[in-house]
Amino acid sequence: xxxxxxxxxxxxxxxxxxxxxxxxxxxxxxxxxxxxxxxxxxxxxxxxxxxxxxxxxxxxxxxxxxxxxxxxxxxxxxxxxxxxxxxxxxxxxxxxxxxxxxxxxxxxxxxxxxxxxxxxxxxxxxxxxxxxxxxxxxxxxxxxxxxxxxxxxxxxxxxxxxxxxxxxxxxxxxxxxxxxxxxxxxxxxxxxxxxxxxxxxxxxxxxxxxxxxxxxxxxxxxxxxxxxxxxxxxxxxxxxxxxxxxxxxxx
Amino acid sequence: xxxxxxxxxxxxxxxxxxxxxxxxxxxxxxxxxxxxxxxxxxxxxxxxxxxxxxxxxxxxxxxxxxxxxxxxxxxxxxxxxxxxxxxxxxxxxxxxxxxxxxxxxxxxxxxxxxxxxxxxxxxxxxxxxxxxxxxxxxxxxxxxxxxxxxxxxxxxxxxxxxxxxxxxxxxxxxxxxxxxxxxxxxxxxxxxxxxxxxxxxxxxxxxxxxxxxxxxxxxxxxxxxxxxxxxxxxxxxxxxxxxxxxxxxxxxxxxxxxxxxxxxx
Numbered sequence: 001x002x003x004x005x006x007x008x009x010x011x012x013x014x015x016x017x018x019x020x021x022x023x024x025x026x027x028x029x030x031x032x033x034x035x036x037x038x039x040x041x042x043x044x045x046x047x048x049x050x051x052x053x054x055x056x057x058x059x060x061x062x063x064x065x066x067x068x069x070x071x072x073x074x075x076x077x078x079x080x081x082x083x084x085x086x087x088x089x090x091x092x093x094x095x096x097x098x099x100x101x102x103x104x105x106x107x108x109x110x111x112x113x114x115x116x117x118x119x120x121x122x123x124x125x126x127x128x129x130x131x132x133x134x135x136x137x138x139x140x141x142x143x144x145x146x147x148x149x150x151x152x153x154x155x156x157x158x159x160x161x162x163x164x165x166x167x168x169x170x171x172x173x174x175x176x177x178x179x180x181x182x183x184x185x186x187x188x189x190x191x192x193x194x195x196x197x198x199x200x201x202x203x204x205x206x207x208x209x210x211x212x213x214x215x216x217x218x219x220x221x222x223x224x225x226x227x228x229x230x231x232x233x234x235x236x237x238x239x240x241x242x243x244x245x246x247x248x249x250x251x
Numbered sequence: 252x253x254x255x256x257x258x259x260x261x262x263x264x265x266x267x268x269x270x271x272x273x274x275x276x277x278x279x280x281x282x283x284x285x286x287x288x289x290x291x292x293x294x295x296x297x298x299x300x301x302x303x304x305x306x307x308x309x310x311x312x313x314x315x316x317x318x319x320x321x322x323x324x325x326x327x328x329x330x331x332x333x334x335x336x337x338x339x340x341x342x343x344x345x346x347x348x349x350x351x352x353x354x355x356x357x358x359x360x361x362x363x364x365x366x367x368x369x370x371x372x373x374x375x376x377x378x379x380x381x382x383x384x385x386x387x388x389x390x391x392x393x394x395x396x397x398x399x400x401x402x403x404x405x406x407x408x409x410x411x412x413x414x415x416x417x418x419x420x421x422x423x424x425x426x427x428x429x430x431x432x433x434x435x436x437x438x439x440x441x442x443x444x445x446x447x448x449x450x451x452x453x454x455x456x457x458x459x460x461x462x463x464x465x466x467x468x469x470x471x472x473x474x475x476x477x478x479x480x481x482x483x484x485x486x487x488x489x490x491x492x493x494x495x496x497x498x499x500x501x502x503x504x505x506x507x508x509x510x511x512x513x514x515x516x
Contacts, residue, residue: 152500
């Protein structure tokens with residue numbers, strides 16, 4: 001990534017200043033004798049015996065936000081998708097939805113190293129994102145995925161438990177979102193599978209499977225690592241007073 | 252005013268009705284399948300009323316003979332003090348500000364710019380809200396701009412100096428079956444309605460949430476903002492349960508075409 005693109009990215013994602021109320025102790029967090037959060041104890045369970053994924057999380061490494069294939073995955077592009085990806089890269093990411101304060105989708109929210117909160121109930125999970133102050137719902141009540149009729153940035157998500165792994169299927173995406181900031185394309189045929197496994201109190205593995213036969217010849221995706229953020233909160237981060245677009249001149 | 256209303260309607264084109272309807276679980280129904288909305292409100296595991304559900308505003312505006320418009324807002328959406336006999340107890344500057352905002356045809360209304368709206372307008376905008384109640388936290392998901400608000404019920408104190416924000420910082424405690432929510436830490440100048448009534452950064456808002464039965468949520472708002480009003484004022488903004496439906500993914504900035512048409516007289 002060029003220095004200009006890095007600078008622009010840093011400029012666009014200016015994190016809000018820390019505030020004192022952020023550091024209220026998170027209730028229910030196991031602690032050491034010194035009062036520090038003990039993040040290596042087993043993951044908590046809900047009353048119905050399922051893993052409780054609730055809490056504030058952030059991707060451990062922001063490199064996946066820039067490129068979901070950062071670990072050296074050979075992305076199985078369809079030719080047109082590869083051409084578009086190259087154009088976006090060479091043009092320093094011009095046209096990225098965030099340039100116009102438009103939201104991330106599922107995969108780039110997952111890869112984002114900014115806090116988000118997971119609120120779990122038996123029938124639905126809400127993900128509250130600090131970025132853009134948007135949310136996403138995952139229905140756990142056994143409903144089927146609907147026939148997609150209204151393409152959307154965040155699609156429609158249903159989840160089910162496979163042993164201790166929450167498997168979430170999402171379809172109903174639009175073709176306007178970018179899978180990551182680098183610009184891996186998506187089409188309306190995109191189907192994302194996320195496999196969430198909370199390894200212990202402080203760590204969650206998230207395997208992403210990107211299945212979009214119009215853009216890729218076979219499914220692909222990284223496994224992300226999420227860190228629990230104790231004694232922290234999500235802030236209201238609104239993309240306002242936007243001054244960047246005129247400076248996004250591309251190559 | 253007609254032009255003003257027209258702009259408002261264009262700016263907020265409501266999303267199409269979803270084909271995502273799915274039967275809401277756990278609703279008591281009569282023999283013919285009709286939901287019993289007057290049944291008692293459900294209770295959470297801790298015995299407190301459970302406000303969870305998808306809610307629409309209670310409509311208090313008559314529809315014209317030709318039928319209701321798509322974006323069918325209650326009276327308070329355009330005039331938050333509509334139900335007050337003597338109107339809002341303005342400080343003079345706050346009255347003047349609302350007049351000038353109206354005169355400018357809402358050019359600077361955050362709603363017109365896809366920016367967040369305040370917690371009172373979030374209760375009057377005719378787009379659904381969904382409450383998710385878990386121990387320690389009440390989350391309100393707003394269809395408007397796919398946004399959310401957190402209300403902490405874990406006993407934490409109000410921070411001494413909250414960072415000013417659109418939704419403020421909310422803590423709550425139970426008074427029998429009423430959840431009393433205190434919010435402060437607002438940005439200065441938030442719009443309360445489309446005519447431009449305002450609150451300042453000194454505002455404290457108290458909400459009393461009650462669910463008298465399954466189908467109804469009553470929310471009493473008291474606004475105490477000595478900078479903008481000569482005394483506190485109280486209104487009720489009620490919500491009606493919506494079954495077999497859910498929120499849509501509504502991203503206001505997507506394909507936004509209105510701003511360039513905002514022509515001020």
